[in-house]
Amino acid sequence: MSEAAVPRGLEGEGPLVALIGQPNCGKSTLFNALAGFKANTGNFPGTSVAFTRSDVLVAGLPMRLIDLPGTYSLHPYDAAEQVTRDFLLSGQVDAIVAVVDASVLSRSLELTLELIETGLPLVIALNMMDDARRKGITIDVPALEARLGVPVVPTVATRGHGVVQVALKALHASRTRQSGILPTYDRDIEESLGTLIQAMPAELSVRMRVPTRFLAARLLQDDEAVRQAVGKAHPEVLTLADTQRRLLAEMHDWPEESVFSSHRHAAAMDLFEDVARVVRRTRDGWRERTDDVLMHPFWGIVGVVAALGGLFVASFFVGDRLAGVVGAPFEALMDAIGDRADTSLVWAMTRGLVEGLAGGAGIVLPYLVPLLLLMSFMEDVGYLPRAAFLIDGLLHRIGLHGKSVIPLVLGYGCNVPALMGTRILETTRDRVITALLVPLTACSARTVVILALVAGYLGPLWALGVYVLNILVTALVGRILSAVVPGHAPGLLMDIPPYRLPPAGTLARKTWFRIREFLVEAWPVLIVASIVMGALQFAGADDWLNGLLAPLTSGVLGLPAVVGVTLFFGILRKELSLVLLYSALGTANVASVMTPAQILTFTLFVTFYIPCVATIATQVREIGWRWTLVSAALNTGVAILVAATLGRLA
Amino acid sequence: MTLAQAVPGTRVRVVGRNRGRRHEANLAGLGIHVGDEVIVVRSAPFDGPLLVEVPASGVRIAVGRGMANGLFVEPADE
Ligand SMILES: Nc1nc2c(ncn2[C@@H]2O[C@H](COP(=O)(O)OP(=O)(O)O)[C@@H](O)[C@H]2O)c(=O)[nH]1
Numbered sequence: 001m002s003e004a005a006v007p008r009g010l011e012g013e014g015p016l017v018a019l020i021g022q023p024n025c026g027k028s029t030l031f032n033a034l035a036g037f038k039a040n041t042g043n044f045p046g047t048s049v050a051f052t053r054s055d056v057l058v059a060g061l062p063m064r065l066i067d068l069p070g071t072y073s074l075h076p077y078d079a080a081e082q083v084t085r086d087f088l089l090s091g092q093v094d095a096i097v098a099v100v101d102a103s104v105l106s107r108s109l110e111l112t113l114e115l116i117e118t119g120l121p122l123v124i125a126l127n128m129m130d131d132a133r134r135k136g137i138t139i140d141v142p143a144l145e146a147r148l149g150v151p152v153v154p155t156v157a158t159r160g161h162g163v164v165q166v167a168l169k170a171l172h173a174s175r176t177r178q179s180g181i182l183p184t185y186d187r188d189i190e191e192s193l194g195t196l197i198q199a200m201p202a203e204l205s206v207r208m209r210v211p212t213r214f215l216a217a218r219l220l221q222d223d224e225a226v227r228q229a230v231g232k233a234h235p236e237v238l239t240l241a242d243t244q245r246r247l248l249a250e251m252h253d254w255p256e257e258s259v260f261s262s263h264r265h266a267a268a269m270d271l272f273e274d275v276a277r278v279v280r281r282t283r284d285g286w287r288e289r290t291d292d293v294l295m296h297p298f299w300g301i302v303g304v305v306a307a308l309g310g311l312f313v314a315s316f317f318v319g320d321r322l323a324g325v326v327g328a329p330f331e332a333l334m335d336a337i338g339d340r341a342d343t344s345l346v347w348a349m350t351r352g353l354v355e356g357l358a359g360g361a362g363i364v365l366p367y368l369v370p371l372l373l374l375m376s377f378m379e380d381v382g383y384l385p386r387a388a389f390l391i392d393g394l395l396h397r398i399g400l401h402g403k404s405v406i407p408l409v410l411g412y413g414c415n416v417p418a419l420m421g422t423r424i425l426e427t428t429r430d431r432v433i434t435a436l437l438v439p440l441t442a443c444s445a446r447t448v449v450i451l452a453l454v455a456g457y458l459g460p461l462w463a464l465g466v467y468v469l470n471i472l473v474t475a476l477v478g479r480i481l482s483a484v485v486p487g488h489a490p491g492l493l494m495d496i497p498p499y500r501l502p503p504a505g506t507l508a509r510k511t512w513f514r515i516r517e518f519l520v521e522a523w524p525v526l527i528v529a530s531i532v533m534g535a536l537q538f539a540g541a542d543d544w545l546n547g548l549l550a551p552l553t554s555g556v557l558g559l560p561a562v563v564g565v566t567l568f569f570g571i572l573r574k575e576l577s578l579v580l581l582y583s584a585l586g587t588a589n590v591a592s593v594m595t596p597a598q599i600l601t602f603t604l605f606v607t608f609y610i611p612c613v614a615t616i617a618t619q620v621r622e623i624g625w626r627w628t629l630v631s632a633a634l635n636t637g638v639a640i641l642v643a644a645t646l647g648r649l650a
Numbered sequence: 651m652t653l654a655q656a657v658p659g660t661r662v663r664v665v666g667r668n669r670g671r672r673h674e675a676n677l678a679g680l681g682i683h684v685g686d687e688v689i690v691v692r693s694a695p696f697d698g699p700l701l702v703e704v705p706a707s708g709v710r711i712a713v714g715r716g717m718a719n720g721l722f723v724e725p726a727d728e
Contacts, residue, residue, distance in 0.1 A: 072679030106707040107681040135708060261678045269706070297695035389712045393698025402699065402714060492699050492714030493680060
């Protein structure tokens with residue numbers, strides 16, 4: 001798996017096959033079905049923002065599979081769509097799998113027509129066939145194949161139907177290099193295209209591995225990437241393209257940018273009418289009624305609050321039970337080691353090892369598993385866009401974009417994908433503000449700290465209070481940022497997909513994928529840091545670090561100075577603060593050493609201060625290191641302010 | 651009238667749009683075109699977006715107030 005904005009390091013065996021489709025067409029599900037479940041899926045426009053790669057064997061033949069971000073058209077309106085367009089023009093793609101949502105066939109066909117124009121070998125995966133059938137849509141697959149000149153494979157990605165066939169056809173297409181039937185436009189558009197094609201340099205088409213006709217059409221649609229590719233050497237071609245574009249707009253009396261899209265729309269509608277029959281359009285009983293409640297102006301808001309609240313309460317109760325059961329044997333082991341840890345370095349490090357293991361298995365995982373499972377469910381069932389719909393009005397009051405809800409809600413799971421999710425925002429302003437807010441949201445690692453410390457020692461209601469406070473503080477900071485950062489939030493425009501009950505297998509796989517990320521990436525860090533901490537303690541170096549941080553920890557925050565080292569390591573992973581707290585205090589019963597007010601202060605500080613290194617790294621990539629520094633300062637400032645004032649009050 | 655003024659539950663036809671900001675131009679990509687009939691299904695609280703359905707394609711889209719103010723519509727016969 002790899003991520004990059006521009007394809008690099010794509011070498012490998014077999015043809016490079018790109019999966020392209022509109023958001024929510026089931027592309028990631030199809031990809032996962034093919035990739036042996038290596039990647040992540042989500043029923044959310046823009047969950048898969050950077051591309052994911054997987055090398056697969058189909059019938060013993062290798063293939064490099066790329067899952068590109070969902071895009072509505074080849075004209076990019078946001079950063080994620082740009083990734084897809086750029087990839088397509090990179091000259092690396094050997095075949096395209098156009099994933100089409102059969103239940104909204106006419107709209108999906110517009111993108112398909114655009115893709116066929118690239119002249120690249122293409123196979124259509126006609127996905128969501130079950131949904132289409134449910135809606136009473138029947139599709140004449142051979143007729144569609146004949147009209148487009150490309151293979152069409154009906155699929156139900158969630159059940160794996162047709163999936164292998166798609167891969168085989170894609171392999172075949174990449175070998176025969178057979179492309180589809182190029183759509184033709186009105187005579188005047190064709191004339192403009194002809195004029196431009198004459199003037200276009202031939203080498204460009206060779207380098208980008210797409211037909212000159214496609215490049216000319218892109219120029220007439222004011223495609224920035226193609227303009228740049230042409231512009232350097234051939235400014236006169238650009239001038240010609242501009243003239244022709246204006247001419248066409250005048251002739252059709254249309255805005256320049258919609259000359260081509262209107263044509264494609266008409267062509268897609270024609271095609272749809274010829275190949276599809278809508279027998280009945282029954283209103284979906286339960287889906288409609290569910291929306292009557294969940295999107296209701298009042299009950300919907302109640303629902304959002306209940307859903308988020310329920311998520312954490314449920315995670316706490318399940319997590320608490322599990323933690324007791326799983327944690328017990330580790331406790332026994334720790335007792336057995338006991339004072340021996342002070343006798344030699346080996347024993348000190350052994351205790352660190354056991355603590356690291358216990359922290360992962362006995363503290364983090366019990367809370368993480370139910371939380372991630374429930375979040376995956378909310379994501380896959382299609383609830384998040386509805387929450388965004390309901391909260392958009394409120395967010396606009398504080399000067400934010402309604403779509404910001406999506407990264408912010410995702411932030412409560414993990415800040416890293418949430419930051420990548422900011423790419424669905426159209427303007428830089430919104431992206432920066434949202435990316436500054438995401439690290440303030442209490443991700444699952446911090447949730448674990450809140451649940452284990454505040455819920456565990458002060459009670460679940462207190463933990464819920466910390467959550468509400470977290471949301472209020474994030475909103476307040478958002479309000480301030482949107483007043484400070486110039487610009488305005490553009491209107492919301494977002495697909496609301498139908499509710500889809502994700503099959504248990506899909507859900508389990510997705511949750512497993514995220515948990516595996518913790519197991520292979522975070523847990524080792526936790527264990528190593530824990531061992532290092534054991535050694536540091538043995539050498540007495542933690543005292544030095546604690547002394548260094550004492551002005552903050554005991555001075556400003558009124559905490560025992562021994563927590564200094566836990567806050568320091570917490571920057572690596574937030575769970576570390578919790579795991580190391582036990583060893584720093586020398587007991588698993590925190591309440592015997594810290595007062596409830598101190599526990600609250602500690603948790604509040606951990607919740608808000610500098611995010612973990614993974615988040616910082618992602619932030620640098622998304623908004624640059626300057627803003628990342630601003631973000632770190634912001635987080636620390638907020639953390640000190642909130643923890644110091646509220647800790648004193650409690 | 652504009653889409654923002656349409657009463658939830660009614661069917662309207664999009665007749666034109668305020669041109670301007672290019673980053674807001676993706677209506678067509680999501681499936682709303684000039685000439686399309688759409689149903690205003692419901693509206694969100696706090697002056698929030700409208701939920702619009704395009705019956706011809708079955709697509710449902712949330713359209714923010716600002717955007718809805720820039721879309722001109724006329725009542726469509728049932
Ligand atoms: N009914 C049905 N649901 C599907 C199918 N393929 C995917 N889904 C579901 O549709 C939702 C969106 O799928 P996802 O792969 O995340 O879409 P993406 O945004 O295109 O990557 C998920 O809830 C999937 O479980 C299908 O063929 N039929």
